[in-house]
Amino acid sequence: MSYAIEMRHIRKEFPGIVANDDITLQVEEGEIHALFGENGAGKSTLMNVLFGLYQPDKGEIYVHGEKAVINDPNDATRLGIGMVHQHFMLIDKFTVAENIILGREPKKHGMLDMAKAVKIVKELSEKYGLDVDPNQKIEDITVGMQQRVEILKTLYRGSDILIFDEPTAVLTPIEIQELIAIMKRLVKEGKSIILITHKLKEIFECCDRCTVIRRGKNIDSMAISETNPTDLASMMVGRKVHVQINDAPYEPKEKVLEVSHLSVLDQRKVSVVNDLNLTVHGGEILGIAGVDGNGQTELIEAIAGLRKVKDGSIKVDGQDLTNQRTRKIIEAGLGYIPEDRQKHGLVLDFSVGENMVLQTYYKKPYAQSGFLKNKVITKKAKQLIQEFDVRTPSEKTLARSLSGGNQQKVIVAREVDRSPKLLIAAQPTRGLDIGAIEFIHGKLIEEKKKGKAVLLISFELDEILHLSDRIAVIYEGRIIDIVNPKETNENELGLLMAGRRKGGAEA
Amino acid sequence: MGDGPSNEKGAQIMSLFEVLTIIVPSTLLTAAPLIFTSLGGVFTERSGVVNIGLEGLMGVGAFTAAVSTLGLEHAGLGDASPWIAILFAAIAGGIFALIHAVVSITFRADQTVSGVALNFLAAGLTIFLVKMIYEGKGQTPYITHNIDKINIPLLSKIPVIGPIFFQQVTYTSYLAIFVSILVWYIIFKTPFGLRLRSVGEHPAAADTLGINVIRMRYIGVVLSGVFGGIGGAVYLVTITSNYNVSTIAGQGFLALAALVFGKWHPIGAMGASLFFGFAQALSITSQQIPYLDRLPSVIMLTAPYVLTLIVLTGFVGRAEAPKADGVPYIKGQR
Ligand SMILES: Nc1ncnc2c1ncn2[C@@H]1O[C@H](COP(=O)(O)OP(=O)(O)OP(=O)(O)O)[C@@H](O)[C@H]1O
Ligand SMILES: [Mg+2]
Numbered sequence: 001m002s003y004a005i006e007m008r009h010i011r012k013e014f015p016g017i018v019a020n021d022d023i024t025l026q027v028e029e030g031e032i033h034a035l036f037g038e039n040g041a042g043k044s045t046l047m048n049v050l051f052g053l054y055q056p057d058k059g060e061i062y063v064h065g066e067k068a069v070i071n072d073p074n075d076a077t078r079l080g081i082g083m084v085h086q087h088f089m090l091i092d093k094f095t096v097a098e099n100i101i102l103g104r105e106p107k108k109h110g111m112l113d114m115a116k117a118v119k120i121v122k123e124l125s126e127k128y129g130l131d132v133d134p135n136q137k138i139e140d141i142t143v144g145m146q147q148r149v150e151i152l153k154t155l156y157r158g159s160d161i162l163i164f165d166e167p168t169a170v171l172t173p174i175e176i177q178e179l180i181a182i183m184k185r186l187v188k189e190g191k192s193i194i195l196i197t198h199k200l201k202e203i204f205e206c207c208d209r210c211t212v213i214r215r216g217k218n219i220d221s222m223a224i225s226e227t228n229p230t231d232l233a234s235m236m237v238g239r240k241v242h243v244q245i246n247d248a249p250y251e252p253k254e255k256v257l258e259v260s261h262l263s264v265l266d267q268r269k270v271s272v273v274n275d276l277n278l279t280v281h282g283g284e285i286l287g288i289a290g291v292d293g294n295g296q297t298e299l300i301e302a303i304a305g306l307r308k309v310k311d312g313s314i315k316v317d318g319q320d321l322t323n324q325r326t327r328k329i330i331e332a333g334l335g336y337i338p339e340d341r342q343k344h345g346l347v348l349d350f351s352v353g354e355n356m357v358l359q360t361y362y363k364k365p366y367a368q369s370g371f372l373k374n375k376v377i378t379k380k381a382k383q384l385i386q387e388f389d390v391r392t393p394s395e396k397t398l399a400r401s402l403s404g405g406n407q408q409k410v411i412v413a414r415e416v417d418r419s420p421k422l423l424i425a426a427q428p429t430r431g432l433d434i435g436a437i438e439f440i441h442g443k444l445i446e447e448k449k450k451g452k453a454v455l456l457i458s459f460e461l462d463e464i465l466h467l468s469d470r471i472a473v474i475y476e477g478r479i480i481d482i483v484n485p486k487e488t489n490e491n492e493l494g495l496l497m498a499g500r501r502k503g504g505a506e507a
Numbered sequence: 508m509g510d511g512p513s514n515e516k517g518a519q520i521m522s523l524f525e526v527l528t529i530i531v532p533s534t535l536l537t538a539a540p541l542i543f544t545s546l547g548g549v550f551t552e553r554s555g556v557v558n559i560g561l562e563g564l565m566g567v568g569a570f571t572a573a574v575s576t577l578g579l580e581h582a583g584l585g586d587a588s589p590w591i592a593i594l595f596a597a598i599a600g601g602i603f604a605l606i607h608a609v610v611s612i613t614f615r616a617d618q619t620v621s622g623v624a625l626n627f628l629a630a631g632l633t634i635f636l637v638k639m640i641y642e643g644k645g646q647t648p649y650i651t652h653n654i655d656k657i658n659i660p661l662l663s664k665i666p667v668i669g670p671i672f673f674q675q676v677t678y679t680s681y682l683a684i685f686v687s688i689l690v691w692y693i694i695f696k697t698p699f700g701l702r703l704r705s706v707g708e709h710p711a712a713a714d715t716l717g718i719n720v721i722r723m724r725y726i727g728v729v730l731s732g733v734f735g736g737i738g739g740a741v742y743l744v745t746i747t748s749n750y751n752v753s754t755i756a757g758q759g760f761l762a763l764a765a766l767v768f769g770k771w772h773p774i775g776a777m778g779a780s781l782f783f784g785f786a787q788a789l790s791i792t793s794q795q796i797p798y799l800d801r802l803p804s805v806i807m808l809t810a811p812y813v814l815t816l817i818v819l820t821g822f823v824g825r826a827e828a829p830k831a832d833g834v835p836y837i838k839g840q841r
Contacts, residue, residue: 053715053838074717089712091705092830102705103716105698112696153716 002065004029004161004192005050005081010059012045014401016393019045020056021216025194027161029064032183032193034203034224036236037213038433039405040391043196044086046213047163050194051083052076063161079161082154086165086196086404086431087342088146090138096149097121097134100156124152129185142292144175151182162186163194166404168202169431172292172459180206198405198433200229212236237435243466244441246285248449250469253282255318256333256422256453257303262312264298264477272298274477275312280422285444285454287468287485289461291497295477296457297339300424303455304336305329306344316422330359335420337411337428339457345411346399353381353395356414388413389439404431416443423447426457441467461490475499527671529792530785532656535672535680537791538784540565540742542683544762545769545776546690547600547734552771553694554727555707557833559622560607561735562759563629567603568596568739570633573750574640576650576743588652589744593737600736601729603629608728612721615835626759634752646751654679654744679741687777694773703727707829710836720836738762757812764815771829782818786811 005027012020019042027033035043048054050061052070061068063079070076076083090099097117106116121134130148138146147167154162164183168176183193183206195207203210204224212219212235219235233241257280264273272295280286290296301307303314305326313322316332330336338344346355357366357377365376381395390409392402399407408431415423425444429437444454444467458464464471465485472479473496481496544561551558558564572592579588606628610621637647656675663673694700705713706723714720739755747754761783768782769775790807793799799807 051715072717073715077717083715085715089709089715091708091712093708094701094705098701102701102713103718105701107698110697112698112701 002029003027003062004031004064005194006062006065007046007050008060008062010046010049010061011057012042012049012054013057014045014393016397018216020049023059023213023216023218025211026221027192027194028209029192030187030190031208032187032195032206034207034210035194035196035213036198036203036210036232037219038215038236038391039409039431039436040215040403041213041433042216043213044165044403047083047165047194047196050076051081051163077157077159080159081161081163082157082159083163084147084150084154084165084167086169088150090146090149092139093137095135095137096132096141096145099138099149100124100134100153104157120156121152124155128152128155128182128189130155130182143170144172144178147171147175147179148182160190161192161194163196165196166198166431167195168197168199169404173461174291176202198431198437200232200434203232204229214238233434236433239435241434241438244438244445246445246448246467246469248445250284252284252469253451255279256282256316257455258313258315259299259303260313260315262299262302262314263310264295264302264307265310266298271310272477273302276474276478278472278479280453280455282421282453283448283451284469285448285456285467287456287458287464287471288474289458289464289471289493289497290474292459294474294497296474297426298477299474300336300339300426300455300457303329303424304334304338327359330420333421335415335418335423337415337423337425339426339430341408341411341430346407348400349398351396352385352390352392352399352402352410353377355399355410356381356384356395358414360418384413384417387417389436405433405436408432409436412440412443416440416447419447419450419452422453422455424455424457427459428456429458429460429463461493465490465493473497524667524671526796528674529795530788531671532675533788533792534781534785535676536656536745536784537787538781539677539680539683539745540738540758541762541765541780541783542687542738542777543741544735544738544759545765545780546687546773547731547738548763548766549690549694549771549773549776550703550734551604551727551731552766552832553707553829554703554724555710555829555831555834555836556608556611556724556728557618557622558604558607558625558728558731559619559763560604560625560629560759561731561738561762562755562757563626564600564604564732564735565739565742565759565762566626566629566633566755567732568600568736569743569747569754570636570647570739570750571596571599571736572740572743573647573650574636576652577648580650580652586652589650589654592744593740596736596740597733598736600732600734600739602732604728604732604735605725607732608725611835612724612728615837618833618835630752633750637750647749649749650744653748654741677745679745683741684777687773691773704829706836707831710831710834714836714838720838724836735759735762761811761815764819767828768818770827783811783815786814 003026007025010020010023023046037043049056052072052075061070068079100121101117106113118134125132130152132145132148167179171179187193197203207224209223211221214236259276259278262273262276263271266272288296298307302309305324309322313320316334319332321329321332360366366373378395385392385395388409391406399410412428429440447454456467468485471483471485473481544565548561575595576588576592579591607621607625610616611618641647654677656677659673663669702718703723705718706720710720742758743750765779765783766776768779790810793807
């Protein structure tokens with residue numbers, strides 16, 4: 001029997017780095033095949049080669065047993081290969097339907113036939129159970145729906161081999177369950193799927209086989225039924241992985257962050273944070289649990305000075321920082337790992353080193369008499385790259401060319417290293433591999449031990465439960481309860497997050 | 508203006524109607540070149556290439572129109588000469604814009620610098636050629652067959668509306684408005700338009716869907732040359748009638764402003780061009796209009812530009828350019 005996809009001995013180099021070194025990948029017809037490997041291992045690169053975006057330096061590709069030359073995405077599409085990219089390839093200002101039909105537009109007398117396009121999209125979305133509204137603009141829909149649009153794009157082109165590059169990194173737990181159901185349905189329809197993910201749970205839930213790569217090299221391929229999560233994890237990282245648990249005693253100190261009666265509006269001028277009260281002490285990790293869209297984004301943006309406060313006040317260390325300039329807030333002791341790393345965390349066209357001193361470049365020792373001290377900056381960057389295991393050819397590499405997970409590490413390194421009084425960590429491990437997650441969890445716990453206050457926001461309940469000393473549940477812009485992680489579980493949290501208050505205690 | 512309702516209040520007080528019969532045709536006349544050129548801007552910037560060179564492209568168009576009208580007249584083509592000259596100007600503009608395309612798309616040079624260079628090149632080259640062709644003179648002779656102001660048959664007979672909109676106007680003005688609608692249709696209702704906009708918004712996404720980003724951008728830039736050439740030609744054959752250094756003095760930049768004011772939308776660009784045309788018409792015709800004629804002429808002469816500034820800074824709001832406007836596309840870059 002021939003493989004749906006067979007990539008043999010693929011090699012791909014970038015300046016200063018071999019991203020793929022003799023990689024072989026065999027995907028059977030009708031299976032979900034997991035591609036598993038650390039940040040920067042070369043997964044996206046391999047998939048971009050398969051999709052014709054990169055040309056391999058060496059190696060061959062066979063599609064359904066026949067040798068294929070894939071020079072560009074057109075060739076890939078013709079061969080039935082479709083790809084959902086790690087960073088979505090959608091045009092914000094276009095509608096869902098326009099994004100899907102772009103490049104293969106239905107026509108009537110040479111004109112766009114949008115009525116027909118909408119009809120096709122509706123039919124496709126019903127057939128595969130991918131709920132989208134064809135007439136909405138991409139900028140107005142949720143990330144989950146954007147992803148469904150990406151999937152529909154490939155289905156519209158008749159793809160029977162689908163590549164999903166870290167589709168679950170940006171999804172909420174409910175959306176992940178939906179996606180898994182969708183993938184299972186697609187396989188039943190006869191499609192083959194390559195799934196990249198860092199989450200073992202997902203691999204064991206839906207994949208048939210798995211290929212592990214590390215630092216650009218093949219490690220092994222096996223059937224999922226013949227392995228277990230622990231083995232797979234250590235195979236990927238190359239050593240044993242320990243789950244970091246916050247076992248340091250909980251000894252809260254003075255109040256560091258005090259949010260009182262806070263109200264914040266979102267883009268549409270709707271009040272999404274309503275009269276919210278919250279206190280975080282030194283020496284504690286406070287986790288915020290909540291379903292996406294309940295005001296957590298706006299809350300942290302307001303604290304970081306990125307969003308106007310309508311009512312109420314924010315104090316850090318007793319200093320009133322309501323509606324202050326961001327630099328003042330940073331100097332008052334805020335560290336911020338933002339949710340959207342490409343938009344708020346990095347200047348993509350700056351080097352890794354420059355990105356690492358974004359808040360401190362104007363101060364000693366990085367600057368003197370108005371000049372940057374590049375030697376000092378380079379030294380600092382090298383130290384952080386080493387300490388946080390950022391996989392990059394050098395500190396001079398542009399942030400843009402790092403793999404997704406390594407971009408995230410640059411931000412975490414910068415923020416944690418300053419050891420701020422208050423560290424806001426929003427989805428700090430999104431898109432990171434297991435080894436890196438372990439490392440960053442360790443760092444957050446270390447900050448707590450140093451007596452700093454950590455405010456953690458995450459959609460991963462595991463992460464919240466593991467790390468927090470207290471868990472605040474946010475619902476419709478209010479903290480509706482504060483629970484002790486040792487006395488609760490995922491189920492109870494889930495109910496609270498859905499707005500069902502227990503006991504009736506006011507936070 | 509015998510067709511209009513007679514003026515009963517006395518000769519010295521002009522009725523609003525009469526003011527309109529002066530201002531509107533003049534607005535239409537001055538707006539037409541701006542409309543064509545700003546439509547060119549729509550094509551290039553929607554495809555993601557900033558083109559500051561519109562001014563130069565108008566210059567090339569105006570020069571070509573002058574030289575070819577003169578030649579065609581000489582060959583005995585009479586009234587058809589300026590129309591054929593506009594066609595030539597379109598072709599010349601398209602070819603000239605290719606320079607910008609090669610430099611900024613293929614070689615990914617800075618688009619602003621390339622556009623500025625285009626302006627200098629156009630000014631120098633056209634005047635050099637004028638001197639060469641017309642034995643050292645700094646300007647071309649006047650063309651004798653311009654596109655004249657006329658009363659449009661039938662329409663000009665409609666009471667009230669006729670005298671305001673359809674008397675003493677040129678066909679080019681209505682052609683410009685018609686073409687705006689056509690461009691709107693092309694940009695928003697055809698597969699070509701969808702693709703053009705997609706490479707201006709997110710070229711990498713377009714690329715993954717098999718759209719040839721480089722080709723679409725070349726088309727966008729060349730079309731800006733074609734339309735800029737037409738704009739310059741129309742300016743010449745309807746307004747100035749000869750070409751010299753100062754024939755195109757800021758018209759291309761006004762068209763660029765109209766593009767932004769019109770939010771990169773063909774109809775918006777047309778509306779903005781009409782507004783700038785109106786501002787210019789005010790200053791040109793102010794001497795004939797009561798009250799305005801008492802203002803010092805400096806004010807009236809600077810009015811169009813002051814109005815432009817006010818509008819661009821105050822009323823446009825945050826204009827949303829195409830997302831990838833001005834950003835060269837490098838395949839495979841993340
Ligand atoms: N276009 C590029 N230019 C330069 N270097 C690149 C480019 N694309 C990838 N790389 C480098 O190749 C290596 C592999 O990157 P790749 O994106 O394939 O990793 P990945 O396995 O997908 O990681 P992640 O899980 O973090 O997404 C990285 O070191 C990255 O910096
Ligand atoms: Mg990747």
